[in-house]
Amino acid sequence: MMAGSVTNAVAAARAVTARATGTPFLVRCGIGISGLLAMLVAWPVSLTGTQYFIPLTLLAVYPAVVPRGRGATLAAMVVVTGWLVDTAGYGASVELWRVLSIASLLYLGHTLTALAAVLPYDAVVNLEVVGGWLLRAAAVLLVSAVLTVVTLALSADLAGGAFLVATLLGILGAVGATVLIARLLRRA
Amino acid sequence: MVPPLPPEPEQFAGPAWVPTRALGRAVLLTGLLLLLGVALGRVDLVLLAAPFAIGAAASLRRMPRSAPELTIATGDEHIVEGGHVDASLTVTNPDVIAYDLVVVRTRTSPWLKLEHADRPFAISVPPDGWHAVDLPGDANRWGRQDVGPAAARVAACGGLLACRPVVVPARGVRVYPVTDPFKATEAMPAAAGLVGNHRSRRPGEGGELAGVRPFAPGDRLRRIDWRVSLRTRDLHVASTLSDRDAEVLLLLDVLGEVGRSGGVAGGASVLDTTVRAAAAIAEHYLQRGDRVSLLEYGATARRLRAATGRRQYLTVLEWLLDVRPDPVEGDDDYANVFGFHHVSSDALVMVLTPLVDPRSADMLAQLTRSGRYVVAVDTLPPDAAPGNRGQWTPLATRLWRMERENVLGRLREHGVPVVAWAGSGSLDLVLRDVARLASAPRGR
Structure with a gap:
C-alpha cells in the first residue's frame, strides 16, 4: 500500500518534470534562492552550517515547491523571527545592508510566489510577462531602499529617537493599510 | 408609473475579481511588522514592512472593474483532411488597467494537431487592448473537430487580485474528407429506362x-x-x-465502428473508408449529372434527399461530417432498423458496409430480393481483428473470418456483388455486372 503510493508519487513527479517549462521553473528557483538568502542574512551567522539550519532551509525552499500554499507567509515570518533573535537575543547591531537585503529578499520572494501561484508549471510563457513583473518589483524595491537609507540615516542622526521614528512611520503605515483594507471591503 | 429598470447582470453575477493569497500575505506581513515595530520601538521592522506596503499600494491604486473577453477563431476556409488549420485564442482587455498575467488554455479535438495546444499560455494584455495566441496546426481526420472549450484566468495588480475563470464554448472546425480519385466508366444500370421523353438541361x-x-x-x-x-x-x-438521369443511393452502414483510425496518414477505420469512399463516389456521379442521395443504416437513419450538381456535392460533404457510429441495441429485427420505402426502385444502391453485423448481410439480401440494383462495397480494413484476450483469440478470429467469407460467398450467390474499396476503378467490374443484370427482365 505504502510502496504503491510512493511509486505513484514518483510517477507523478516524473510526469511533472517531463512537462515543466523553463520560465516557471526559473521563477520557482528565484523563490527558493531569495528565501534561502533571506534566512542566511536574518539568522545569526553562528547558526549557518549547523543542523539547526536544515529546517530553515527546507522552510525557505518549500514555497518554491508549493507556491499556492501558506508556506511563503510562514517562511517570511521565520525570517523576521530570525532577525529579531539575532538583533535582540544575540545583540547584533542593526546594519543598513542587512535591513536592505532582508527587506528586498522578502519582497522578491513574496512577489515571485504571487507570480508562481498563478503561473502553471507547464505554461508557454511570453517573456514580457516575467519582464514586466520583475520591473515593477525592482521599482518597488528601489523606492523602499531609498526610504530605508533615508530613515536609518535620520534615526542615526536623531540618536535615540528611533522609537519616535518607528512610532511615526508605524502610524503612517497603519493608516495606509486601513485605507487599503477599507477600499477592498467597499469593492467586495 | 415608472417602468422598473432592467436589472444589471453584474448585480447577480457576484464579484468577478477576488483577492489572492498574495494580497492576504502582504496585508498580514505589513500589519504584523508595523505592530512589532511600534511595540518594540524598532524602526528596522517598520522598514522591513515598507516594500510590502509600497508594493500593495502601487498595485492597488487602480482596480480592474470588468471581466476579460475570450474568443476562439478557427478561420472559415475549406479544410480537407491533412490540411492546415489556423486557430487562435484572443483575449481582450476592456479595462483601464493592464492584465499582468493571463493564463489561457484550451481543449482541442484529438484529431487537430495544434502547436502547444496542450499547454497553458501565459501572456499579458495592455489596457484597452488585446493579445492573440496563434495555434497553427494540421487537421488529421474528417469531421467536426472542436477547438475549445477555452478558459482564461487573469491576475492583475501584481498578482494581488485574480479574476474568476472566463470559459467560452467550443468552436467546430469543419474538416472535409479527402476523396480517393474514383472513376467508373461503366454505364448506369437504369439510365436508359429513366431518360424517357425528357431531355436533361444539364x-x-x-x-x-x-x-x-x-x-x-x-x-x-x-x-x-x-x-x-x-x-x-x-x-x-x-x-x-446529358441524357442520364439515374439516381445513386449511397447507403452507409453505421451500425458500428471497427478498426483504429490513424487519421489521414495512418490506417483507416470502417467509418473513415465509408466516408471517404462515399465522398468520392458522390463526387464522381454528381459531376456526371446524376442524382445522388445518401442514407444511414443505423438507429436514426439520417437521410439526404436526391439532388444533383455542385451544390449537392457540398451538401453531401457537409452531411458526411456528422457520420458517427449509431448502433441499434438489442433489436434483431431488420425491418425496425431500416425501411424499404426510402429506397427508390430505379436507384443504383451502393451499400458501404463492413459486413460485421449480421443485419447488414440480411439487409443486402433483402434489397436484392426486392429488385434493387445493389453493389456492396466492403469497408472492413484488411488488418481488422479483435483485441487479444487469450490464447484462443487468434483461433476465434480465424473462425470469424471464415464465417464472414462464407457470408460474402452467399451474398454473391444471391446476386449481390461485393467488392473491397480500393479507390479508382474499384467498382468498374461489379458495375458492369449490375448493368448486365439490369438488362435482364426484372422481378422474380
Whole structure:
C-alpha cells in the first residue's frame, strides 16, 4: 500500500518534470534562492552550517515547491523571527545592508510566489510577462531602499529617537493599510 | 408609473475579481511588522514592512472593474483532411488597467494537431487592448473537430487580485474528407429506362446537341467536330446535353465502428473508408449529372434527399461530417432498423458496409430480393481483428473470418456483388455486372 503510493508519487513527479517549462521553473528557483538568502542574512551567522539550519532551509525552499500554499507567509515570518533573535537575543547591531537585503529578499520572494501561484508549471510563457513583473518589483524595491537609507540615516542622526521614528512611520503605515483594507471591503 | 429598470447582470453575477493569497500575505506581513515595530520601538521592522506596503499600494491604486473577453477563431476556409488549420485564442482587455498575467488554455479535438495546444499560455494584455495566441496546426481526420472549450484566468495588480475563470464554448472546425480519385466508366444500370421523353438541361455525356465550343483539355476526342474545326482552323467539340438521369443511393452502414483510425496518414477505420469512399463516389456521379442521395443504416437513419450538381456535392460533404457510429441495441429485427420505402426502385444502391453485423448481410439480401440494383462495397480494413484476450483469440478470429467469407460467398450467390474499396476503378467490374443484370427482365 505504502510502496504503491510512493511509486505513484514518483510517477507523478516524473510526469511533472517531463512537462515543466523553463520560465516557471526559473521563477520557482528565484523563490527558493531569495528565501534561502533571506534566512542566511536574518539568522545569526553562528547558526549557518549547523543542523539547526536544515529546517530553515527546507522552510525557505518549500514555497518554491508549493507556491499556492501558506508556506511563503510562514517562511517570511521565520525570517523576521530570525532577525529579531539575532538583533535582540544575540545583540547584533542593526546594519543598513542587512535591513536592505532582508527587506528586498522578502519582497522578491513574496512577489515571485504571487507570480508562481498563478503561473502553471507547464505554461508557454511570453517573456514580457516575467519582464514586466520583475520591473515593477525592482521599482518597488528601489523606492523602499531609498526610504530605508533615508530613515536609518535620520534615526542615526536623531540618536535615540528611533522609537519616535518607528512610532511615526508605524502610524503612517497603519493608516495606509486601513485605507487599503477599507477600499477592498467597499469593492467586495 | 415608472417602468422598473432592467436589472444589471453584474448585480447577480457576484464579484468577478477576488483577492489572492498574495494580497492576504502582504496585508498580514505589513500589519504584523508595523505592530512589532511600534511595540518594540524598532524602526528596522517598520522598514522591513515598507516594500510590502509600497508594493500593495502601487498595485492597488487602480482596480480592474470588468471581466476579460475570450474568443476562439478557427478561420472559415475549406479544410480537407491533412490540411492546415489556423486557430487562435484572443483575449481582450476592456479595462483601464493592464492584465499582468493571463493564463489561457484550451481543449482541442484529438484529431487537430495544434502547436502547444496542450499547454497553458501565459501572456499579458495592455489596457484597452488585446493579445492573440496563434495555434497553427494540421487537421488529421474528417469531421467536426472542436477547438475549445477555452478558459482564461487573469491576475492583475501584481498578482494581488485574480479574476474568476472566463470559459467560452467550443468552436467546430469543419474538416472535409479527402476523396480517393474514383472513376467508373461503366454505364448506369437504369439510365436508359429513366431518360424517357425528357431531355436533361444539364451538359454532359449524351446524344442531344447543345452547341459547338472550342476544344478544352479533358474533352473526348470522339466529340471533336471536324467540319467546324477545319473551317475555323481550331479544334472544336460538339457539346451535348446529358441524357442520364439515374439516381445513386449511397447507403452507409453505421451500425458500428471497427478498426483504429490513424487519421489521414495512418490506417483507416470502417467509418473513415465509408466516408471517404462515399465522398468520392458522390463526387464522381454528381459531376456526371446524376442524382445522388445518401442514407444511414443505423438507429436514426439520417437521410439526404436526391439532388444533383455542385451544390449537392457540398451538401453531401457537409452531411458526411456528422457520420458517427449509431448502433441499434438489442433489436434483431431488420425491418425496425431500416425501411424499404426510402429506397427508390430505379436507384443504383451502393451499400458501404463492413459486413460485421449480421443485419447488414440480411439487409443486402433483402434489397436484392426486392429488385434493387445493389453493389456492396466492403469497408472492413484488411488488418481488422479483435483485441487479444487469450490464447484462443487468434483461433476465434480465424473462425470469424471464415464465417464472414462464407457470408460474402452467399451474398454473391444471391446476386449481390461485393467488392473491397480500393479507390479508382474499384467498382468498374461489379458495375458492369449490375448493368448486365439490369438488362435482364426484372422481378422474380
